[in-house]
Amino acid sequence: MDIPKYALDILVCPVCKSRVELLPEESGLKCLSCRRVYPIRDEIPVMLPEEAKIAEDHGNE
Numbered sequence: 001m002d003i004p005k006y007a008l009d010i011l012v013c014p015v016c017k018s019r020v021e022l023l024p025e026e027s028g029l030k031c032l033s034c035r036r037v038y039p040i041r042d043e044i045p046v047m048l049p050e051e052a053k054i055a056e057d058h059g060n061e
Helices: 005-010
Strands: 020-022 028-031 036-041
Touching: 005 020
Parallel strands: none
Antiparallel strands: 020 028, 028 036
């Protein structure tokens, strides 16, 4: 799955408005500030706060 770089550059977390990054396994987008992970379903990021899960903090992920 390829999310275009321009899309990643403009996508932000709807809760805290911080930048998101694609997870290494490309299963979701993680907010760099509040650590919410938004799922990707059928190659479409689901940027709804109620769909997000809070990532556990394991240092540098």
